[in-house]
Amino acid sequence: MKIGITIDCPDPDQVAAFWERFLGYVRRPDRGGGPYVTIDRPSGADGPPHLTFQRVPEAKTTKGRTHLDLFVEHAAPMVDEMIAAGATSLTITEAGEWTTRVLQDPAGNEFCVIGPD
Template sequence: MACRISELVIDAADPDRLAAFWSEVLGYVELGREDDGSIEIGPPDAGFGGPQPTLVLSPSSDPRTGKLRVHIDVSPTDRDQDAELERLLALGARPVDVGQTGAESWYVLADPEGNEFCLLRPRLQPL
């Protein structure tokens, strides 16, 4: 067997704010907090080690420079893409231009700290 992604670690100026945002986006809950201010969120029924990776929001005051080299893609599981776009924008996501042509089947957004992610068309079933 090969490796599995167990956690994604995201540096955050405000881990609480980002944990709240991503918890709402993904339907995750807080799993734990570390003394360094890191917050781990994950699926409410599985937590760490389940089929989905957890997110660790790690405090950092380092400024971000340039486009991210890795980003998250999300797919709606219980509504169409346009309805999910409205929901994500209401949660605090914002559209980002990274050079799209306008013909893409996805939307490029940024979380409240400017981390890019893509909203794809529905392609997955709920777990």
């Protein structure tokens, strides 16, 4: 069994490009068009499920109930780079050695970057 995650957004190409940059995923070849762009681990690599970005006409209106958590060795540099690429910072919570930063991708979908500064 394989598991994939589908994320609604207004511009699948833009949001897929954002996540390709930070996850090291690659775009799957187009399979005849449609409102989807899928990115996946490079061939043969182990890791989390693939992500599909689905074009939807409606804007996001409330907080998402599902989100990605990215566990990193150094949070601050990654967050700075993500903001420069179009993410928005929402909150920062410190808990001992760990800092959790809640951000939004260019489509407004929340995600967390978790790790020490």
